[in-house]
Amino acid sequence: MTTTRPRIRRLPLNAAAVITVVVCLFPVYWMATTAFKPGRDIQSDNPALLPRTWTLDHFRAAVDADGFGLFWRNSILVTLTAVLLSLLVALGAAFAVARMRWRGRRQFMLMVFIAQMAPWESLIIPVYIISRDTHMLDRLPTLTLVYFMMTLPFTIVVLRGFIGTIPPELEESAQVDGCTRLGAFRHVAFPLLAPGLMATSLFGYITAWNEFTYANFLIIKQQDNRTLPVWLSSFQNVFGTDWGATMAASTLFAVPALVVFLLLQRHVTSGFAAGAVKG
Amino acid sequence: MPATHERTANRPLTTRPKRRSTGPAAREPHRPRHTRRADGRGPWPYLLIAPAVLGMLYLLVYPLARTVLISFQDFGLRELILGDPKFVGFDNYRTLLSDPRFWEVVGRTFFFMAVNVVLIMTLSTLVALMIERLGRFGRTAVLSALVLTWAMPVIAATTVFQWLFHSEFGIVNWALKELGFSSFDRYPWFAHGPAAFTILVVLVVWQSVPFAAITLYSALTTVPTELYESARLDGASGPRIFRSITFPVVRPIFMLVLSLEVIWTFKAFVQIWVTTNGGPGDATTILPVYAVQMALSSQRYDLGSAASLVTVLLMSGVLVLYFRQMFRQEDEAS
Numbered sequence: 001m002t003t004t005r006p007r008i009r010r011l012p013l014n015a016a017a018v019i020t021v022v023v024c025l026f027p028v029y030w031m032a033t034t035a036f037k038p039g040r041d042i043q044s045d046n047p048a049l050l051p052r053t054w055t056l057d058h059f060r061a062a063v064d065a066d067g068f069g070l071f072w073r074n075s076i077l078v079t080l081t082a083v084l085l086s087l088l089v090a091l092g093a094a095f096a097v098a099r100m101r102w103r104g105r106r107q108f109m110l111m112v113f114i115a116q117m118a119p120w121e122s123l124i125i126p127v128y129i130i131s132r133d134t135h136m137l138d139r140l141p142t143l144t145l146v147y148f149m150m151t152l153p154f155t156i157v158v159l160r161g162f163i164g165t166i167p168p169e170l171e172e173s174a175q176v177d178g179c180t181r182l183g184a185f186r187h188v189a190f191p192l193l194a195p196g197l198m199a200t201s202l203f204g205y206i207t208a209w210n211e212f213t214y215a216n217f218l219i220i221k222q223q224d225n226r227t228l229p230v231w232l233s234s235f236q237n238v239f240g241t242d243w244g245a246t247m248a249a250s251t252l253f254a255v256p257a258l259v260v261f262l263l264l265q266r267h268v269t270s271g272f273a274a275g276a277v278k279g
Numbered sequence: 280m281p282a283t284h285e286r287t288a289n290r291p292l293t294t295r296p297k298r299r300s301t302g303p304a305a306r307e308p309h310r311p312r313h314t315r316r317a318d319g320r321g322p323w324p325y326l327l328i329a330p331a332v333l334g335m336l337y338l339l340v341y342p343l344a345r346t347v348l349i350s351f352q353d354f355g356l357r358e359l360i361l362g363d364p365k366f367v368g369f370d371n372y373r374t375l376l377s378d379p380r381f382w383e384v385v386g387r388t389f390f391f392m393a394v395n396v397v398l399i400m401t402l403s404t405l406v407a408l409m410i411e412r413l414g415r416f417g418r419t420a421v422l423s424a425l426v427l428t429w430a431m432p433v434i435a436a437t438t439v440f441q442w443l444f445h446s447e448f449g450i451v452n453w454a455l456k457e458l459g460f461s462s463f464d465r466y467p468w469f470a471h472g473p474a475a476f477t478i479l480v481v482l483v484v485w486q487s488v489p490f491a492a493i494t495l496y497s498a499l500t501t502v503p504t505e506l507y508e509s510a511r512l513d514g515a516s517g518p519r520i521f522r523s524i525t526f527p528v529v530r531p532i533f534m535l536v537l538s539l540e541v542i543w544t545f546k547a548f549v550q551i552w553v554t555t556n557g558g559p560g561d562a563t564t565i566l567p568v569y570a571v572q573m574a575l576s577s578q579r580y581d582l583g584s585a586a587s588l589v590t591v592l593l594m595s596g597v598l599v600l601y602f603r604q605m606f607r608q609e610d611e612a613s
Contacts, residue, residue: 016409017417024424024489028431030450031439043448089330096327108328113602115335119594121548121567122587125574126345127338129359149338152331210432212549217575229434233553243442254435261430 028254035059035248042244058244062252065238065245067224067231075209075228078140082147083204086155087197089148094159095185099168109160116153124217131218138222146214151204158203162196163189202260209257228253343591350585356578364581371585380561381569381586388565388593391480392544398484399540400533403491408521410496422493429489437553440482444468472562475555479563482554483547491536498532499525531608538601542594566590 034042035058037051062068093112097105127146128137136142166189174184212229219225231238232253239245349364350371358364375381410421444451446467455463468474502525510520526533548567551557557564557572564572567590574583 013409013412014417016405017413017421020406020409020421021424023485024428027436027439027443027485028427030443031435034442045453047448047450047453089334092327093331096324100324100327102324105324108332111335112331113605114598115339117542117598117601118339119545119587119591121545122570122590122594123339123342123346124571125580125583125587126342126349128575129349129580130342130345132359145338149334152334156331206430206432210434212434212553216552217571229432232434232438235438243445243448246438247442250435250438254432257432257435258427258430261426 031247031250031254034244035251037244039242039244058242058248059252061239061242061245062249065249067226068249070224071226071228071231074140074225078144078147078227079205079208081144082151082208083201085144085148086152086204087201090152090155090159090200091197093156094163097156098160098163112153112156115149116157118150118153120150121213124213127214128217138219138225140219140225142218143211143215143227146218147204147208147211150211151207154203155200158200159193159196162193166192205260206257346584346587346591349581350588352581354579354581354584359578359580367581371581375582375585375589383561384564384566384569385589387561388544391476391547391565392541394480395483395487395544395547396537396540398480399487399491400537402484403488403495403536404533406488406492407495407499408525410492411499422496425489425493428485429493431486433486433549434553436486437482437550440478441469441554444478446470469555470559472559475559475563479547479550479554482550483544487540487543491540494532494536495529498529502528531604534604535601535608538597538604541597542601545590545594566593 033049033051036054036056037048038053038055038057041048041052093108096102097109131137131142170188170192171181171184174188175181179187210229211227212233215227215230216233219227219230232249235246235249239249351366351368352358352364353367353370354364406421406425410418413421443449446452446465446469449468451468452463452466455466466474468478506524506528507520510524515523545565545567547565548571551563551565551568552571555563557568566586570583570586570590572583573586574580
C-alpha cells in the first residue's frame with residue numbers, strides 16, 4: 001500500500017528514520033572515533049566529526065594500563081563459568097518441566113518467573129553481609145554464583161520453550177530403537193537444541209559481562225579480582241583526564257559484547273532457517 | 280534480517296515460544312499414555328530441578344529473608360564485625376518513614392520512573408510504527424542501529440555519555456555553542472542537579488528504547504493487514520486506525536513492555552552510581568541508590584535494608600500487574 005504513495009509524502013518518514021539511526025549510532029561512533037584520534041584533536045575547541053589522522057596510541061595506553069590483562073581474564077573467567085553453569089542446571093530443569101509431569105511443576109515455573117524479576121538492586125546489602133560472614137568477599141566464585149543466579153531463570157524459561165518445540169515423538173522413536181532415555185535426549189534432542197543453547201548463552205553472556213553492581217560492592221579489598229566494568233567505571237583513577245585512552249578502553253570492553261551479540265544472532269537465525277525450530 | 284530481530288526481541292519477554300500452539304501444554308493430550316505415566320513416577324524430575332531450586336533458595340530467598348531480618352535489627356558497623364545484633368522491632372521503619380529526606384527520595388524515584396517510562400513508551404511506539412512503514416532497506420538500517428545500541432554495554436555507554444557531556448571538550452556543549460546557546464560554553468552538566476538528572480534520563484531512554492521498539496515492532500507485524508485495508512476502505516483516519524485496530528492488537532505486548540520498563544527503572548542504579556553517585560547533593564538519588572548509600576557509606580545496614588524492602592514492596596505492585604499480563608498470554612497459548 002505504501003509504495004503507491006507519492007514519494008514526497010514519504011519524506012518525513014525517511015527523515016525520521018535517518019534521525020533514529022543517527023541518534024542510535026552517534027554515541028557508539030563517537031566512542032570509536034575518539035579512541036582513534038590523536039590527543040590534540042580530542043582536546044580541541046573545534047571537534048572534527050571525522051578523525052583527521054588515525055592513531056593507535058590510546059589503545060596502547062589502555063592495554064598497558066595497570067591490570068588490564070588481569071581484569072580481562074577475570075571477566076572472561078567469571079562470565080564463562082556462570083553461563084556454562086546456568087546452561088547445565090537449566091537444561092536439567094527445563095527438560096523436567098517440558099517433558100515430565102510431576103507435582104509442583106506449575107509452582108516451580110512460577111518461582112522461576114518470580115526469580116527472573118528478582119530485585120537484584122535491592123539485594124546488594126544482604127548479599128554483601130552474607131558473603132562477608134562466609135568469608136566469600138573479594139572472591140571471584142562469589143561473583144560467579146551471583147551471575148549464575150541472575151541468568152538461570154531466563155535460561156530455564158527459554159530452554160523450556162525450545163525443548164517444547166521438539167516433538168517428543170522423535171525421542172520416543174529413538175528409545176524404541178534401543179536408545180536409553182538419556183541417549184535419546186543426547187543424540188536426538190540435543191543437536192536440535194543447539195540454537196536454543198546459543199541464544200540463551202548470548203543473553204547470559206551479555207548480562208554477566210556487563211554486570212557492575214555486584215562486581216563493585218563484593219570485590220573491595222582484593223583489587224586484583226576486579227572485573228572490567230568496575231575497572232572501566234574507575235577510569236578517572238586509571239587514566240586521569242585522558243579521554244582517548246578511556247574511549248579506547250570502552251571500545252575494547254564493548255567490542256566483545258557487540259561481536260557476540262551479532263555473531264550468535266546469526267547462529268540462531270540459521271537454526272531457525274534450517275527449520276529446527278519453527279517460528 | 281528483520282525476522283532475526285524479532286526473535287531476539289521476543290526472547291527476553293518469552294512470550295513467543297509459548298504462544299505457539301505446538302507448546303508442551305498443547306501437545307500433551309496427544310501423547311501416548313504409557314510415556315506420560317512413566318514420566319510421572321520416580322525422583323527424576325525432582326533431581327533435575329534440585330540444583331535450580333537450591334540455587335534460588337540460597338541466592339534469592341535467603342538474602343531476601345536476611346534483608347527482612349536485618350531491617351528489624353540494630354545493625355551497624357559494630358554488629359557487622361562482632362555479630363550479635365539486637366532486635367529493635369519497627370524502629371528502623373519509624374526512623375526511615377519520619378525522615379523527610381527519605382520521602383524526597385521516594386518522590387524523586389517516582390518522578391524519575393514516570394519521566395523515563397513515558398518517554399520510552401512514546402518514543403518506542405513511534406519508532407515501531409515508523410519501522411513498519413519503511414521500505415526494506417530503511418527497515419534493516421533502523422533495526423540494525425537499534426540492535427547495536429541495545430548490545431552496547433551499560434558501563435561503556437555511561438562512560439561515553441560522560442564524554443559526550445564533558446564540560447570542556449564534550450561534543451554536546453560544542454554543538455549547543457555552535458547553535459548559538461553561548462551559555463553552554465563549558466557548562467558543567469554533572470555539577471547541576473537538574474542537568475545531571477536530565478542526562479541520566481537521556482542515557483536510560485537511549486538504552487531502553489531499542490528493546491521496547493523492536494518488541495513493539497514485532498507485535499505490530501502480527502496485526503492482520505486485512506484489518507487495515509478494510510478500515511481504510513471505510514474511510515478511517517490514521518489516528519483512528521491506530522486507536523481502534525493497531526493498539527488493541529498490540530496492547531498485551533505494550534502492557535508487558537510497560538511494566539518491564541517500570542521495573543527496570545531501578546536498574547538505573549548502575550548509571551547513577553557511576554556518573555553521579557546520587558549527587559550533586561541528592562539530585563539523582565533514587566531508592567536503590569539511597570539504600571546503598573545508607574548501608575555501605577553510612578554503615579547503617581539496618582536502615583538500608585528497610586529502604587530496600589520498601590523498594591521491593593513498591594516494585595511488587597507493578598510485578599503483580601506484569602505477571603497477570605504474562606499469565607494471560609500463557610493461557611491464550613495453551
